[in-house]
Amino acid sequence: MNDVVSISSRHEVVAALRLRYQVARKLDKSKILDEFVALTGVHRKHAIRLLNRDPELHVSPNTKQGRKVYDLAVHEALVVVWEAADRICGKRLKSVMPQYVESMERHGHVTLASEVRRKLLAASASTLDRLLKPNRDVARKRKKKRTRTKSxxxxxxxxxxxxxxxxxxxxxxxxxxxxxxxxxxxxxxxxxxxxxxxxxxxxxxxxxxxxxxxxxxxxxxxxxxxxxxxxxxxxxxxxxxxxxxxxxxxxxxxxxxxxxxxxxxxxxxxxxxxxxxxxxxxxxxxxxxxxxxxxxxxxxxxxxxxxxxxxxxxxxxxxxxxxxxxxxxxxxxxxxxxxxxxxxxxxxxxxEILRATRDALDPVELLHRIRECQAALASLSGTTIDHPDTKSLAEFLSELPTLWMTGDARPTHRQQATKPRDYRTRVDPFVNVWPQILEWLEQQPDVTAKALLERLQNEYPDEYSDGLLRTLQRRVKQWRQVMAKKMVYACLEDADIPSMSIPKTEPENGAGGQPPNPRDFRGISSGVQR
CATH class of the missing domain: 3.30.420.10 (Ribonuclease H-like superfamily/Ribonuclease H)
Structure with missing residues (x-):
């Protein structure tokens, strides 16, 4: 032993100083600790624990001896009920514990002693969580946080x-x-x-x-x-x-x-x-x-x-x-x-491999296969193809001289053909007064659309705004075109001249009437049906 005593000697020193340390005053305890630390080389806090320990109980005299209320049998029964309840938390498990215990005993899944059942039902939610903590830690198998690699x-x-x-x-x-x-x-x-x-x-x-x-x-x-x-x-x-x-x-x-x-x-x-x-x-x-x-x-x-x-x-x-x-x-x-x-x-x-491969390939056949795949892709994307590229190689080759006339040769890049709109997007604002406008036009064929709109505004205040002038101008223009056609073809009884009267419409969603179809109504005339 150089400066520090051995383990066996340390036990002897502890036994010799323990009684004197426990009955000494505070100032004397400090001196005893200084002497003990210098002699044994242990940490001062550890020295205090050694000198305060009761040699018979091996615990500090100030430590209260607890009692274990929930033994291993209670813990095992709790784990079974917890697993049957799908591992819910302690507060939820506490509320359904009586139902689970009664149901599992009734169906013969478990047989609990009266003391174990009493302790299991008497345990609080916090106690249940505390008893189940080791089981939850193992069941969760928490993964270690991934450290970001410096890729x-x-x-x-x-x-x-x-x-x-x-x-x-x-x-x-x-x-x-x-x-x-x-x-x-x-x-x-x-x-x-x-x-x-x-x-x-x-x-x-x-x-x-x-x-x-x-x-x-x-x-x-x-x-x-x-x-x-x-x-x-x-x-x-x-x-x-x-x-x-x-x-x-x-x-x-x-x-x-x-x-x-x-x-x-x-x-x-x-x-x-x-x-x-x-x-x-x-x-x-x-x-x-x-x-x-x-x-x-x-x-x-x-x-x-x-x-x-x-x-x-x-x-x-x-x-x-x-x-x-x-x-x-x-x-x-x-x-x-x-x-x-x-x-x-x-x-x-x-x-040599490159040359042999190139000599065996047909660029026209490859392009034909490319166009077929492009046509399939175009159909998958929803593009409508007027002339699907499902032609034979001979047909494809015969179309190459004039293919440039059809626009883009790639089906994946062809523009979707737009169809002319043949339906109204808004309710016709003049559907209720159109017969009256036709009468005014018969009386004054040269009247302007602006004068007609002012007349409508005078007779129907707050119904027809100035923004409807362009719509009315288009209607008057169509009427005059049809009237001119009737004059040109007046000598031909079988001339196909469309009728310009407004067809009857049914109300839609309370909007006051469905707009006429332009195919049935292409202009304005006197309303005389052929």
Whole structure:
């Protein structure tokens, strides 16, 4: 023992000082504590507890000895009743405890001793909650709070100036949402990937924007793209910046980078393809559901071959600013397939596969399949197609020379044909006085509509406002046109001249009468029926 006594010696010191400490005055207790702490090295509070402890009861003399009222049998019975009551709270359980106990005993589910039943029914709501607290803690299985991972900080930022003519395989990915301008509700998302070097673009539809589906979509796209994916650059969408995609890229040995927030130019390549390919072939309507997803998938299978093998595109060669003007120079337009064939990093075997695939494809047949899928998408979005594109390849080929006359060739972009309105949207304000107006017109054919309206205002005060002048002018104009037609065709008895009298109408919702149909009433005449 150096400065501190051993455990056995400490017990002897406690036994020697305890009696003297308990009967000493306050000032003497402080000195005894100082001596005990210096000798044993224990904490002062712990020393006080040791010296105040009764050696026989092993508790402080000032501590009251409690009694356990609710034993294990009561607790077990309480748990059974609590589970039968669907784990309700103590206050609710207290109110229904007699009914549950009586019902469970009557049906033979439990058999309680009289003492256990008495204690169970006598326990308060707070006591029930206190007894059930350990059971609730285990039953709830509270999950630990998830600590936010620093996924975004772990992904390296790559700006538009950091690409520096990358090799094939370094790609950008993005989502194109097909919501029709209404973000709420279910909708399909297209996962798009483009190779920065060649412009090769692939897409796959996803029914939801979810990180596990993103990994599955990338797995499908990696099998379709003709080169190995060496790098992926995305925006800061949570569907991309997460542990799932980061782990996937680490397993596949893919370099994963992200763009800067709110800097869309960092992803200029994929943003350009979103509009030039996805929106061009799919449109901007809303699509949702499995059928629309399958149709989009079939469309993308034709689009990928048609665009990547037969659709040339420009690629920026250089740009420089001359004062306020920005001058750009572009390479000669090439297809993504041609750019890969000209690149030195593509192996000879890969080039042979690209050439063989291109030679086996028919661009007209691909375009025909694209139009069929677009027609199906248009019908799913509710667009009415006058001439459905369900033609054979020969019929489709025969229509190509004159197809430009019909407007937009893409069914997904055709404007909905508008039908002329042949019904009234408001109650006719002159339906009750029209016979009288016809009489005035017969008497004075050259009278103006303004004079007729003033006459109506004099005879019917507060019924016809000045705002009805334009309506009355149109009616008078129609009347004069019909009267002129009657004069021209007066010599022909079988001339088809419409009657201009107002047909009888039934009241609708107390509005005073249903407006006449313009097909029955096209103008104003003297009211003579042929």
């Amino acid at each position: 975004a900080q772990a992904v390296k930022v790559k700006t538009f100036a950091d690409w520096n003519e990358p090799d094939p395989g370094y790609t950008e990915i993005d989502f194109v949402v097909h919501c029709g301008g209404q973000p709420a509700g279910e909708k399909i998302h297209s996962l798009v990937i483009t190779d920065v070097c060649s412009g090769w673009t692939e897409a796959v539809p996803l029914l939801a924007r979810e990180q596990s589906l993103v990994v599955e979509g990338l797995t499908v796209l990696a099998r379709q793209i003709p080169m190995a994916i060496r790098g992926i650059n995305s925006d800061n969408d949570s569907a991309f910046i997460n542990e799932t995609l980061i782990s996937y890229c680490e397993q596949q040995e893919i370099e994963f980078t992200r763009s800067r927030p709110y800097k869309s130019n960092d992803q200029a390549w994929i943003e350009q393809k979103n509009g030039a390919i996805i929106r061009k072939f799919v449109g901007s309507e809303r699509f949702s559901g499995i059928v629309a997803g399958q149709t989009l998938g079939a469309l993308y299978q034709s689009v990928r071959l048609y665009v990547n093998y037969f659709q040339p595109s420009f690629k920026l060669l250089s740009k420089h600013r001359d004062g306020s003007k920005l001058k750009r120079k572009f390479q000669s337009p090439k297809t993504p397939c041609d750019r890969l064939l000209d690149h030195s990093k593509i192996s000879r075997e890969q080039k």
